[in-house]
Amino acid sequence: MKTSGKSVLLIIFTVSFAAPIFLLGFGIVVGTPYSLTQIFRGSFELALYPFISIGGLLGLWAVLQLLARTLNDSFKLASPARLLVYICSGIFSLGAVAINTEMGFGISSLFWIMPCGLTGYLVYVNRQYFRDGLK
Numbered sequence: 001m002k003t004s005g006k007s008v009l010l011i012i013f014t015v016s017f018a019a020p021i022f023l024l025g026f027g028i029v030v031g032t033p034y035s036l037t038q039i040f041r042g043s044f045e046l047a048l049y050p051f052i053s054i055g056g057l058l059g060l061w062a063v064l065q066l067l068a069r070t071l072n073d074s075f076k077l078a079s080p081a082r083l084l085v086y087i088c089s090g091i092f093s094l095g096a097v098a099i100n101t102e103m104g105f106g107i108s109s110l111f112w113i114m115p116c117g118l119t120g121y122l123v124y125v126n127r128q129y130f131r132d133g134l135k
Helices: 003-040 049-071 080-100 107-125 127-133
Strands: none
Touching (some): 003 080, 049 107
16 A cells, blocks of 8 residues: 555544544543442443443454554454454444434434444455455
8 A cells, every 4th residue: 555545544544533532531431430330339220331341442452453454564463353353342332332322323423434434444455364364
């Protein structure tokens, strides 16, 4: 990939994942401790929030691995099966956040459509790695 293509990909990644990374950080710093204190008090309404944060972290790690592989072909990735599991957990946690915040299909849907679209593109670009590794 040419340098200009790498720059465009980094800009698109920054725009696509700015809001999810912000919400993931907010969820880790504020949401997870709050939900854990509520669990210890006996209220289990927020029991899934720590798992949503963990799934988001795993998904972000997998997407960063794919981005690094796309930008530098010699980058060593984790196993393809592990990456697919982490990508699925990230997409499920992003969907859980979208459902919990009651995002519709308006302008706020870009929050979860853009990261899923970019993730699909990165999986497509690295499809040979997945094809060779899952045999």
